[in-house]
Amino acid sequence: MNKFWTVLAFTVVNKFRTKSFIVTSLIIAVVLTIGLNAPYFIGKFQTDEAASVGVIEGSSELVPLLEQHVNDQEQTELVLVKVEDQGSLEENERVLKERIASGEMTGYLLFDETEELAFPTMTYKSEKTMDFGTVSQLQQALQVIKVQVVAPTLGLTTEQVSQINAPVVVNKVQISSGEGAGNVGDAGKTEGEIAVATGMVYVLVIVLFIGIMVSGQLIASEITAEKSSRVMEILVTSVSPLKQMFGKIFGMFIVGISQLLLLGAVVLVNLMLPHNQSMLTDMNLDLGSVGFLLIFYALLFYLMGFFLYAAMFAAVGSIVSRTEDLGQAVMPVTFLSMIGYFIAIFGISAPDSSLITVTSFIPFFSPFIMFLRVGLTDPAVWEVWLSIGLLAATIFVMGWLAAKIYRTGVLMYGKRPSLKELRRAMRAYKI
């Protein structure tokens, strides 16, 4: 047991000390910080600058109404720039284009010739292709004006109009009908909570996948590196391969989880910043509504997924002699985890499909998919624990098999052995 801890400590300390580990952690932390604060800053830059829209004075009776509407708004993001009528359309456009070129306005609005009484169609001309913000602002303003203009001609009062316009309200609440796994809770989940849960599940599935893949690859490459640098020759004469392998796996687990916790803390701190808090409140998202159970399951499935894949990666790493060959050798394991990941990503929009239900019991996929089901739907408790039980059993079998392969693999140099050669070697080594 002593040597197990020695291997574990050596793995952890060395990983923490390597420059690449520190640098990647820092870079990810910085990227996360930027990413989390970006919406706020982008929003800030957008509101600062109101779009100036040119109109020809007197080209329509809507112009004064539009001007009045824009002026009435408290937070105006539109500024109307009136330009004198030059007589002809060509002349007008020439002047307006000049004004765009000089930066006075971003675009201009032309009122098309229409028949009497009908609401005119308009054309907004601008150099920008993606000026959706300005167009929708204009559209909104003109919609209001249209109602103002048209309603009286139909004999409707303003109240009647607003009654018609009032949206229909349907509140969505997710409830648990039976003995659910408990994530939904007795009170059910409101729309905002569902949104938070979906977002959380989405993020956590990605984190789960990346976390498992990255540490798994690291385990495989460290073992192969030990083999190719021939330190393995000394290691195998000092520690039993079993302790060596599990020491490495647990060590990497500590490394992986502390990196995740660190990055999680970075995210949390960033979200706690006042400007981000107010933005979340504006969007009606309360991160506090994320259930303790969801986090618990996230950790549980990370843990189990990690050990399952770590064992497989360790086994693969042990049979490869050269680092160059490793990429190819780990491919099957990578694919396996990728299948699970993609099914999960697909499942976010259809968590009730039978594909999801079935795959949530298949051990190699269940860390992603059962977690998704727990987060988004309401699987029965027995389903969840059956899945976890199957996963645990598979981890046990995989760990045992990986240890066997490892014990054989670390002594075999040269060409990557085929399954048959591996079996023969196992028999020869009496493993």
Place this chain on the structure above:
Amino acid sequence: MMIPLRLEEVSKQYGDKTAVDQIAFDVREGEIYGLLGANGAGKTTTMRMVLGLIYPDEGRISYSGKDYSEEVISQMGYLPEERGLYPKVKVCDQLTYLAQLKGMKRKDADRELKKWLEKFNVMEYYGKKVEELSKGNQQKIQFIAAVLHQPKILVLDEAFSGLDPVNVELLKATVKELRDNGTSIVFSTHRMEHVEELCQRITILHRSKTVLAGSIKEIKQSFPKEKIVLRTEQPIQGLEQIAGVRQVDSGEHGLTVHMDPIDAAQEVLQQALSQSAVHRFEIMEPTLNEIFIKAVGGEARE
């Protein structure tokens, strides 16, 4: 007295190929035992069995009379032929790690390490990464890794390969010192001059079988002397005509006369004396190199 390491009729098969066939030898306390053989002769498999990495199919390996166990691990040191350490880990960190794996306390390992670095005059490498060291110095560090935990049984595979003559002498002296302190050493190499200098007893393996075993002295005596080195003032003629002379080679430092049998040696000397003054006349013992080549046959030459 207990024999620290004893192999009794040990055999190992890989599939239908026999890697080691009925090998038996023992290493006494304070002895360097030579294990010789061409590549593929079974040396690595033998050493791996001694180290407990693989189990013999037949026979028994005992360590001071006991079977292989956890306890034995900590008493064994191994210098593998293919050298390797963690390239990116500091010397002090990895050597104390490896010693800890052998059951040593970290503090003791650190103190021992400093002693060894001092001894090899490379104290400044204590905090350096292995990849920063020259190849020869990496070899020294590797050697320290094998002996740091004060093993009772030391397995050295090609201990001096890749070292310059000065460092070979340094390590040779160290190996002798370890032997004098009672360490049992299994010494495997292709370099016969090292074996002749260090070992009292050897085993020569060929195609997984023992072809020669015993003390070097006895082995040499069992092989007929059949070489004469002769240096004279004037060139000598007509040596080939003497009965029993097989071949005469002239080299930089005189003549080498191959005899079969050696009985006609006196005739050679008289013939030489009759023609010129003789500076050197010596009936040579066969060298280990010659014995090795004779024992394993020409095909083993690499």
